[in-house]
Amino acid sequence: MTQYDSDGRGGDPVLVVEDLTVQFPTGEGVVNAVRGVSYQLRRGEVLGIVGESGSGKSVTSLAVMGLLPRTAKVSGSIRFGGVDLLKANEKELNKVRGKGIAMVFQDPMTSLNPVYNVGDQIAEAITAHHDVRRDVARKQAVDLLDLVRIPNPQQRANEYPHQLSGGMRQRVVIAIAMANNPDVIIADEPTTALDVTVQAQILEALQAAQKETGAAMVLITHDLGVIAGQADRVHVMYAGRVVESGTVDDIFYTPRMPYTLGLLGSLPRLDVKTERLTPITGSPPATTNMPPGCPFSPRCPLAQPICDEEEPPLVAGPAGTAAACHFTEQVVGKDPAELFSATSADVAAVPVAVDAASDPETNR
Numbered sequence: 001m002t003q004y005d006s007d008g009r010g011g012d013p014v015l016v017v018e019d020l021t022v023q024f025p026t027g028e029g030v031v032n033a034v035r036g037v038s039y040q041l042r043r044g045e046v047l048g049i050v051g052e053s054g055s056g057k058s059v060t061s062l063a064v065m066g067l068l069p070r071t072a073k074v075s076g077s078i079r080f081g082g083v084d085l086l087k088a089n090e091k092e093l094n095k096v097r098g099k100g101i102a103m104v105f106q107d108p109m110t111s112l113n114p115v116y117n118v119g120d121q122i123a124e125a126i127t128a129h130h131d132v133r134r135d136v137a138r139k140q141a142v143d144l145l146d147l148v149r150i151p152n153p154q155q156r157a158n159e160y161p162h163q164l165s166g167g168m169r170q171r172v173v174i175a176i177a178m179a180n181n182p183d184v185i186i187a188d189e190p191t192t193a194l195d196v197t198v199q200a201q202i203l204e205a206l207q208a209a210q211k212e213t214g215a216a217m218v219l220i221t222h223d224l225g226v227i228a229g230q231a232d233r234v235h236v237m238y239a240g241r242v243v244e245s246g247t248v249d250d251i252f253y254t255p256r257m258p259y260t261l262g263l264l265g266s267l268p269r270l271d272v273k274t275e276r277l278t279p280i281t282g283s284p285p286a287t288t289n290m291p292p293g294c295p296f297s298p299r300c301p302l303a304q305p306i307c308d309e310e311e312p313p314l315v316a317g318p319a320g321t322a323a324a325c326h327f328t329e330q331v332v333g334k335d336p337a338e339l340f341s342a343t344s345a346d347v348a349a350v351p352v353a354v355d356a357a358s359d360p361e362t363n364r
């Protein structure tokens with residue numbers, strides 16, 4: 001089933017992902033990393049994708065960038081500028097990467113080359129797609145450093161990544177992402193490696209980059225708090241699927257899927273007086289050899305026998321929202337503590353905070 005949850009901004013969609021499925025054959029069976037994800041983005045629109053570690057957020061984006069390992073089995077379609085990226089050859093993909101769609105990864109050190117100064121690296125991103133003189137590109141690089149609010153950009157451009165702080169390095173990566181005026185910026189956990197005060201500055205720099213270029217943005221995070229001030233729409237992912245979608249207000253104030261309510265309960269909030277946080281008990285499911293039914297059922301306080309038999313489809317709800325739960329009506333209006341603490345003692349498993357440490361294997 002394909003559903004879109006907003007009429008978004010700015011004309012025709014620039015990126016349309018439809019029924020994307022990614023599987024990895026492994027020694028222990030097939031990993032169902034992404035199971036039928038669909039979304040579309042219009043210019044200037046920010047889509048937040050949120051979910052626990054292993055829910056398929058990064059794999060979805062790597063598929064869009066054509067960066068999955070060859071062993072991956074991919075189906076569905078990813079349409080960008082009239083081209084289905086899943087059918088495109090390496091030459092076509094190289095044109096899209098960086099110029100059409102740019103990516104910002106979690107750890108800036110993995111995106112930057114330690115042996116070139118940052119000015120040259122930004123200039124390189126420009127000359128890779130444009131026929132401009134080196135000195136012109138170098139001047140643009142300094143302007144870009146200024147735009148992402150790096151002080152003394154002229155001098156900083158001559159420095160190497162190790163000479164910059166983590167926050168500044170991530171600004172350089174954002175400058176590289178902006179270098180070719182992309183139509184889409186995908187930021188995968190762009191602030192996770194940074195401390196809280198720097199996080200806010202980086203989000204600001206990303207917002208500035210997005211506004212300046214008019215690009216659409218996919219902002220991926222495990223932290224609903226990051227999404228709140230940034231996104232127009234939110235997709236909540238669980239076990240490779242979108243399980244709820246809506247505007248930020250829909251997701252924060254009227255969630256209709258118990259997992260979303262659980263994420264909210266694990267989030268410190270200043271606007272609501274709560275006595276304590278309510279973590280979702282249990283762990284995210286393995287996506288190998290998945291049993292039938294809703295993958296959230298073992299952790300869900302509302303679970304009934306039908307939940308272990310039938311996986312609920314993503315069904316359209318009020319005002320362009322969508323949720324995948326057999327009992328959405330029972331979620332509406334509930335407080336996370338009310339729903340989750342009552343039964344948490346029954347679920348015999350270790351509590352997992354939403355910001356559980358990432359699996360190093362999947363930590364991209």
Ligand SMILES: Nc1ncnc2c1ncn2[C@@H]1O[C@H](COP(=O)(O)OP(=O)(O)OP(=O)(O)O)[C@@H](O)[C@H]1O
Nearest residue numbers: 024031033052053054055056057058059358359362
């Ligand atoms: N190359 C691979 N081979 C096998 N399994 C993989 C591979 N890459 C990812 N996976 C699996 O696919 C699933 C989704 O991974 P993904 O990296 O998209 O999660 P994520 O939501 O980005 O998590 P995190 O918050 O930790 O970054 C995980 O179960 C992961 O182990």
Ligand SMILES: [Mg+2]
Nearest residue numbers: 057058362364
């Ligand atoms: Mg990831």
